[in-house]
Amino acid sequence: MTTATPSPTSTSRLLKNRASATPDRHAYTFPADLSAPTGAGWDSLTWSQVDDRASALAAGLISLGLQPTERVAIAATTSIRWALVDYGVMYAGGATVTVYPTTVAEDVDFILSDSGSRVLVVEDAAQFARLTPVLAELPQIHHVIVLYGDVPEDADADSVLSYADLLARGRDYYGAHPRVIDDRINALTPEHLATVIYTSGTTGRPKGVELPHRTWLYEIDAVVEAAAAGPDDIGRLTVDDLQYLWLPLAHVLGKLMLLIPVQVGFETAIDGRTSMITENLPVIRPTYMVSPPRVFEKAYGGVNTMMQSAGGVTGTLFTWASRVCSQIFDADHGGDATASPWLRAQAKTADRLVMAKVRQRFGGRIRYFISGAAALDPDIARWFGGAGMMILEGYGLTETCAASSLAMPWNYRPGYIGAPLPGTEARTDEAGEILLRGPGMMDGFHNNPDATAEMIDADGWLHTGDLGEIDDAGRIRLTGRKKELFKTSNGKYVAPTVIEAKFKGICPISSQMVVIGDNRNFTSALITLDEDAVTSWAQRNGVAGFYGRIVASPQMREVVQGYVDTLNEGLNQWEKIKKFTIMSRDLTVEDQEITPSLKLRRTVVTEHFADDIAALYA
Template sequence: MTTAVPIDPAIQSVGHMLRNRIRQTPDRRAYSYPVVAGDGTETWTAVTWSELGTQAAEVAGGLMSMGIEAEERVAIASSTRYEWALANYGIMYASAATVTVYPTTVADDVSFILADSGSRVVFAEDREQVDKLLALRDEIPDVQSVVLFSGDVPEELDTEAPGWVVTLDDLRERGRAYLADNPTAVDDRIDATRLEHLSTLIYTSGTTGRPKGVRLPHRVWVFEAHSAEATARSGPEEFLTIDDKQFLWLPLAHVMGKLLLVLPVHIGFETAIDGRIDKIIGNLAVVKPTFMGSAPRIFEKAYNGVATMMASEGGVKEKLFHWASRTGVQVFDADHGVGSASAWVRLQAKIGDRLVMSKIRERFGGNVNYFISGSAALNTDIARWFGAAGMPILEGYGLTETSAATCLTRPHIYRAGYVGRPMEGIEARIAEDGEVLIKGPGVMDGYHNNPEATAEVLDADGWFHTGDIGEMDNEGRVKITDRKKELFKTSNGKYVAPAQIEAKFKGLCPVASQLVVIGNDRPYVSALVTLDEDAVTAWAERSGVSGTYREIVAAPVTREMVQGYIDELNSHLNRWEQIKKFTVLHRDLGVEYQEITPSLKLRRKVIHEHFDNEIAAHYE
């Protein structure tokens, strides 16, 4: 039986949670974020919970001065940055509902999201986002104002759209004036908000078809925060406390990023926030967090970066790295129920940790207790290596429709390849066809303006049908094997689960970026391969291959290298799963091409369209 999670009945919304946090720890640091000076130098500045509350109240007051009422929608189109978090908390204080928009979303989908949601105000990151909205102005008549995070309002807008765009500073100034005349306005809004009021509208990233708006009331965030706390305390050692420090780079338009804005409000730890993906590893060394959530691709790149650096050093250093990794993984596995490790192996691992792994931990800031991985399958070899390095990755599972956190690996019952048990207060079961079903307070209310789609996934008993295929072991740990819709059958009648094959390859090949498995209704499986530019360029230098990235990936020696890793991959697969032909693409897949989502999931239909000729050549 699932144990109910105790929740204070006085906590009815995210606004209640933030107000409560400020009362409890007003002077503790809430956020830190980078500020870039004119000469390009960066310094990190911090705000306390009390300061955050004051700023959020100003944003809320500004929105109320514009006439925004409870549950009306306010959109945010921006990459991850402090202003995103501030805008969201301001929206929560005004009891409005946040609509999330990725800054990379194409104009057609932006128009649909804003119109379908009925958004009245949009927070826009920069001039690029403002220009996108201006071009759509006739299609989004409900949007009465745009609030600009960065830069000044362009002068030409005074004639083209006078007063339509204001800066965040302008909004906060309006808020201060509004609250001077209405000093209890924010508290009144918070006090009137209830668990079932709409808090968030997140449109699915749309790997297929038009995005659907997932309606998440305050209930799901209040529950998820309390469930995460109870889950963290369910083992012999608590692993999420007020003394933790989070580094947050994930897209806040993604449900996992949104959850990571709610957890610190409830638990009280500091968040260092910066969404620049190219700065992640460098920021870890500066910020020195105790944990970070991420998509698997970042862990793959981090591991490949370390392995490539060691390979470039060569000699004793490279041998020491592989020795320390091998013995460390053996001990980590043994400590988590897989295989055994003798006293001699443990001594070697201890020495390897002192000589190698401790230095790797310093590259990640030196304070990481664990990472959290979500959004896609994590390669088990990479998970085990990070565990051996003393930075275990707690793999989690959830969907936008289940407000992100559904299952989570607990450190004391860790098993690589599994996403852990359902979190406290959540039920999960496996249907007869293998589909994972979820039930609990974290499940959405339904899809916005789409009752037909809601009925397809929410049954009469309240079970949400995830569309994922999985299994559960005797410890209650869940393993996701693939997306139900992504499973395909070859023309020989054999089923293939592409995501597991793709994740395995990226763990084997240190220069890999993406593998896309092909084969639906085909006589055999083939693949498209893309390579990580930094990693393959470093490999090329060591291998005597020169030229541009495009020339490197087209070189016969590069294909020979990739073929070796494909052969190794095939040795771990059933005969009908093995990759018979592959193409190394001349460029990587990109969000800007709509080939992967901002949360780094493959958009298979788009990829098939863009590389139709390459795929067709596999079957000539």
């Protein structure tokens, strides 16, 4: 007689079910030594081993006094231990509060205090030292866990534990209380709090988004169902997929990508070192990867620069292959291009000679990429699609528990972010703002009912702040950010995010563009360039010096002017970039100019570079 598998009423139960269903299948692959480069070896864990570690960590947290729905804050870089601790919090019935490791101390103080976190997990001794002044003001945090390395010698041994200490303590406690994990999981309902994610915020103080288990369970089911809805299983996720996960797990999308594999059972290669993405891809050979647009922009720019720097036949062949393959992709997915039999024959040759080699740089097994968190330029999407690696754009907010819509291979159209997920409704109001309603909506902002009421109306519609339109097939296209839309002194509206995304698709050496013009008589821009691409360009063109000198050179100014001129050809008169400044450095997370999820903090940038902006309008 067999016992039926309990239906998941929580993400914790979902993980238990997975460990029971496929205990011996690989769940995770991860670097054996984070201080070593790729090639130094990878370790792995099965689902049974994940269950074992999560149970021990949960028991350890319970032994420290963690009560159901109490918060555990994790302030660390993406790694296998981050994932395991999060699963441990789930098993203990607690709620995870995610904190970017780069968050400034003032905001960390607010997040920990506002969330009422009882335990804090930090990366290492250096992170602990940086947050020690914050912890001195937060007596409600009774324990700190250090994920990697030893506990500092001067730390209180009763309140500061290493990851190994917590595991060992948990195994002892679990041995003496073998029912404790099952009891905690059985007590959970879909409405219990699972996660509090503080919006990194492009302006103002972060707000804590409360996400109960039901929102995650809905998201997982909806994404998996949507992916399986097309013909010939073209998008279906299976146990044979392999995800490459480097996204910040403090971000709602990263957290979702920890849970979808639990539902489906496929393996995840996890390594949060962003500097290793290019090196890891051909080693891991994933079937899909989720990323914000910046990674795709940088990858496109890198390949383009490398091919063009080769010059001669190689550069010409690459340009031709990119053009014809992009045209075929556009023609096959609702774009403006047409495809004659002759063009299709050319594209087959181009794929064999060029694009097949490009795919190998990404591991050679990509079924599709998924892009989220910001707008992706359609031309970059067309190039990747033409190379045989379709980028499916998704859309959502932290407040909607990640995805609300997702493009699929069978209804793909460049520039569109897909139709709403099953169960989610979308419409636009009279101002063109996108409104969403469905099971994935947050419970509200923690300790902030006024902000909750401002975002979710009495009929349950969540006001996203994004402007867009919906086509006859239900696909959504973003046209700008409501709060970022500005008006020139001539009374013309400009959507800066659209222009900025277009420029990144045109200029392969770009990093950031910040469009300026609010209440000004013309539109201008601050431009930063990618250091690797700029260095490569300088070597090819005989321009000597460090990065700041190169970008200030007349030669570089001429190159960027050419890209700006190309951009302007596709803009309305009032949108055209009349003046621009090439910045001597890139925007950084550390300076709070971009968020950890790589979104632009426009207000901070305009404050930091006020003199440069003033010079444009002098």
